[in-house]
Amino acid sequence: MVKVYSFEACPWCVKVKKYLDSKGIEYEVRDIELNEEYAKECMQISGDTMVPVTTVDGKNFVLGFDKAKIDAMLGI
């Protein structure tokens, strides 16, 4: 399952989620504002202090909205 580390008011997070919706890809939202554990996980995965982070396995990830990288990671 694809996971999107994000939070509701973040505009780039919204864009990633809308993009996944447009491609019919199911994903789990991990809200870093509501869950501190998710915030820590997110930083561990990317090493960066940014969201959104989209990942399939917690190892391969895409930082921000990068359509080409998301497509490549998800094989779209």
Next chain:
Amino acid sequence: MAKEQIHKDIIIIGAGMAGLTAAMYAGRMNLETLVLENGLVGGQIANATGIENYPGFISVKGSDLISTLQQQAENFGAVIDEFDTIQKVTLRENPKIVETEEKIYLADVVIIASGMNRRKLPLPEESKFAGRGVHYCELCDGHMYQDKIIAVMGGGNAALDAANFLTKYTDNLYLIHRSEFRADEVTQQKIRQNPKIKIMLQTEIKALHGDKKLESIDIFDKKSGETKNLAVDGIFVNIGVVPNTELFKGELQLSDGGRIIAGENCKTEIEGVFAAGDVREKEIRQLTTAAADGTTAALLAEKYLANLGNRS
């Protein structure tokens, strides 16, 4: 496989205030309207936490204002595509050509409302620390700095608003600006009354330090001539904007500042090509003037199309 060719009456490049206003008007006039946005719908105000100078609203979040405007434009039939990136525009032919990753659009009118992007921190270490201490989106990345030391760089309204917003995460924020504030008086007062913000005017950031993440910055005090090191976990850079006109270089006349030359009627040197909003060279750039430009461009585009006599 060859890209599909699609004809539209109007293509609007950019879905900020100017572009979406133009889309709303064009949609109301039953023009086949497509808005293409390479970045965020809403443009610069997508990140704005509280807009207090848009008529009719005491205070409104940028995302709320934009999502309502987007809905208005879509209700009138405009289509907004924020995922198909524009690769090339050819404006001196009729119809004009806008080529995206997936399609080739032919349009009788192009309204350019591509707006501005934030200026990057002009230091060689910027790329090393981008996303690892250097940030350009308070709303997106502020949360990662709970109880950390934050610096905001800049002296305009956007910078001061960012500083105020970020104090919801930290009690320890430096607001660093190389000269005096340019922000309006109301915004400056809010900053001066916020005990969590330490104001450092006439101060420049000279260097960034850290191993994997930003740990400290060197700041130069222009008054004393001294440079000192300051422990900082994150900098939010708000030092102005640059026009988003890369696509139009060679197609349209640009000002020294890189903006598109067009009059108050938004008409560029090419018939059927309009420039609206902050991307147009003009003296005042506000949300209200962006909306005004969007209105003007759409109404005059309709007149141009009527004279052309080949609406879809």
